[in-house]
Amino acid sequence: MEIINIYAIVFGSILLSLAFIKALYYVSPWKNVLAIFISKHLTYPYIIHRHHFCGPWTRASVFLHLCYYASNLTCLLFAVSSVSDIARRAGVLSLINMVFLFVAPSLSFLADILGISLQMCRRIHRSTAWISIFLLAIHIFGILIAEKNTLSFQDAPNLHALIAGSAAATIVLLCFPIFRRLAYECFLKFHEALAALYLYAVWRHLPPNQLLALYCVYACVGAFTSTLCLQIATFVYRNGLFMSKGYPRAYIRCGIIPANADKTKDVENAVIVRVALPRPMKLDAGQYINLWMPTVGIFSWAQTHPFMVISWSTETQSSLDLFIKPRKGLSAALYERALKAPEGSVSFATFITGLHGISQPIDQYQTVLLLVNGPGIAAALSYVRKLIRGYNTSFSRTRRIHLVWELKTLGLAAAAEEFLDSLLEEDTFADGYIFTTSIYVESGKVFEVGNHNRGSVYQGHPDYDEIIRAEVLGDFPNSKTNSKAEHERMTVADGFIDSEKNGKGQGWKMLVMVSLPGKQRDRVQSIVREYLQDGVAMTELEFQPD
Ligand SMILES: Cc1cc2nc3c(=O)[nH]c(=O)nc-3n(C[C@H](O)[C@H](O)[C@H](O)COP(=O)(O)OP(=O)(O)OC[C@H]3O[C@@H](n4cnc5c(N)ncnc54)[C@H](O)[C@@H]3O)c2cc1C
Structure with missing residues (x-):
């Protein structure tokens, strides 16, 4: 790419960013209305529901994917002169997209650098990988068509192209869920080894005059090495490797x-x-x-x-x-x-x-409803402690925390009893009793968990429709002190709610935090969508059990 092109792109990007920031300033007074509109019509409703091999895809994700594919196809086909030109461009574009896949040695670390959740980072990784593979396939077929009479795998560059293509094909095959479920760690190590082999083979395949493609390979290696060094430094620091106190x-x-x-x-x-x-x-x-x-x-x-x-x-x-x-x-x-x-x-x-992992901002919600399944409780406990501590020290607006936990048998709940008890003990400040639990057990004997009398144990599955509706209406008779009247008294006193509007007045906000298997998560998302105007929002915790 010419230096003038690079200048034009950088200059154009700066101008666009300035215009974008200015536009944000103009829309900021309507940000709540806009956020609800975007959630209701773009980020919550699904176009393609969850299936074994694909989905769920929301309208927003389909739109973003279409934009992503369209921009790549434009770069691929704009003012193109021949099949070999398409093939060459597809190869370079594939490498440009691929840089993101090699930026960091682990997705957790990359998610931290980008300030996004692990789930989101995985989705971006997957989308980028698919488009790179798609472009690579175009590159391979284009070359096969354009050079079918002269192509020979005796040449070292073509042999390396064959190795790279085989590595990429194996990566795609290994991505079928069955391999991940069979032996996740083996899958991960194979995936990483094949990716390294792919990059090496591509580097050996590229002729010295393909500067942009070579820069992409160097960018992959450079970014990977830098983040690896950063990760090693963090590892040494966190584990106190050169300290006299020993290891964790x-x-x-x-x-x-x-x-x-x-x-x-x-x-x-x-x-x-x-x-x-x-x-x-x-x-x-x-x-x-x-x-x-x-x-x-x-x-x-x-x-x-x-x-x-x-x-x-x-x-x-x-x-x-x-x-x-x-x-x-x-x-x-x-x-x-x-x-x-x-x-x-x-x-x-x-x-x-x-x-x-990123910590969700939770302090501004009057009600926090945590819906978890099985080991998903592990993702919720630290939030509950933070909310209770926030209430006790008047740092948070939260006046009700409801943990709904679905289990196969009560064994896990019994194992977690000590942690739940310690939370309930902390939740006695000014007789607040803001924390309540509802445990739903699929099978086995139902017995009382703990002796605090501050939660309920039910046989069967939770009815998320009913639970969310009850929270929005403030209709929770089983709670020790948080009856509807008490709930409204507390929140009216704090100036967050207009009791005459049945608990849905100006400023009242509820957050639904989920750590659930995919199907249940999708169900909760579609329920929450109906209550967006009432101040309800949903967020996924870092760990989602399958
Ligand atoms: C961000 C995050 C937080 C988690 N927190 C908890 C938690 O607090 N408590 C809890 O019980 N579980 C948690 N898990 C799940 C847990 O990491 C895996 O179940 C665990 O690694 C299983 O180890 P195993 O060797 O016994 O699994 P296996 O029996 O070999 O595999 C069972 C399943 O666990 C998953 N898994 C296995 N290894 C990994 C890995 N290295 N990375 C990601 N997933 C893997 C795969 O989906 C696999 O199908 C969390 C997962 C993630 C992604």
């Missing part, structure tokens, strides 16, 4: 299943991990760490796993608590080791990366 250590035990639980059923349990840190750290609610425990099993040195931090404090923390549901891999190994430990607890040398 994880103390692992199983949750306590009470005697009145139904032992005949397949009662779920949890692994409770406390990571003692050599260097205390300050974290925000809703953040997670990646745990590397090299000595737990034969292959555990090659794995890192993300887990939400359930502890939260305004101060720096010298230990982090995690709540883990055992699956089949490392989490199951931890459970087995803790179960067999003679003292009921076992410890391992551990390293962490992070803190990762």
Whole structure:
């Protein structure tokens, strides 16, 4: 690309950014109306619902994808002279898009750099990868058509093109969900190895006169190396690697299943991990760490796993608590080791990366409804603690926190009882009792969790329609003190609500935070869409159980 073209692009971008900032200033008085309009018509409704291989796609995501594809196709086809010209452009465009895929060694780290959630970062990664592959396919077919008589795989560049193409095809094949579910860690390592092979083969394939394409490869390597160094530096700092205090250590035990639980059923349990840190750290609610425990099993040195931090404090923390549901891999190994430990607890040398994840702004909502399923509770606990602390110290507007937790059996709830109890104990300031729980259990014996009498346990599935409607109307008779009248008294006194408008007056806002399997999440999103004008919004927590 000529230097004048680069100048024109940079100059044009600056002018456009200035115009955009000015436009934002003009629309700011209508930002609430605009936000509701965009949510109601673009970001909440789905065009394509969730299916096994694709979706869900909202109107906004379809629109953005179309724009993305259209801009790439314009660059590909504008004033094109021949098939080989299309093929050459497709190759370069594919590499330009691919730079994003190599920017950081882990998506968690990249999401932190960009200030977006891990889910969002995964979506962008996926979309960029698909368009790169699409353009690569055009490049390959274009070259096959244009050079069908002269193409020979004896030449080193063409041989490397074949290797790159095969690596890309294998990456696509491995992306089928079955491989991820079968052995996630193997999938991840293969994916990374194939990506590295692809980049190397592309570099060897490119002729020296393809400067822009070569710059893209160098940009991938440069960006990757820089972020890797940054990540290593953070890793060394967080784990206190050159400190005299030693490394982090994880103390692992199983949750306590009470005697009145139904032992005949397949009662779920949890692994409770406390990571003692050599260097205390300050974290925000809703953040997670990646745990590397090299000595737990034969292959555990090659794995890192993300887990939400359930502890939260305004101060720096010298230990982090995690709540883990055992699956089949490392989490199951931890459970087995803790179960067999003679003292009921076992410890391992551990390293962490992070803190990762963005913390949602929650203080301005009068009601916060947390809808979680199974291990999704781990994503909610730190927020609940922060909200209660905010109420106790008059730093937050929240006057009601309702945790709705759906479970297969009550085992997980029993394992989490100590954490729920400690939250309920903290929630007694000025007889506020702002925190209430509703636990729905699919099967097994229903028994009382804790002895605080501040929540309900039901058999069956939660009716999210009814739960959200009740919260909007302030109609929650089961709550200890937060009856509708009390709720309105508190919020009217704080000047957030107009009781005559049945709890939906100016300024009242409710946030629905979800950590649910995909189908339930979609359902809640469509329910919340109906209440957007009433001040209800929804947000997805960093961890969504499947
Ligand atoms: C941001 C985030 C926070 C999480 N927080 C928690 C939590 O607090 N408590 C909890 O119980 N679970 C949490 N999880 C899920 C947890 O990380 C995985 O279930 C765990 O890694 C399983 O380990 P395993 O070897 O036993 O899994 P396996 O039995 O081998 O696999 C079970 C499933 O876990 C997922 N998984 C496995 N390894 C990883 C990995 N390295 N990264 C992402 N997903 C993986 C895959 O979907 C896989 O299908 C979180 C996941 C994410 C993405």
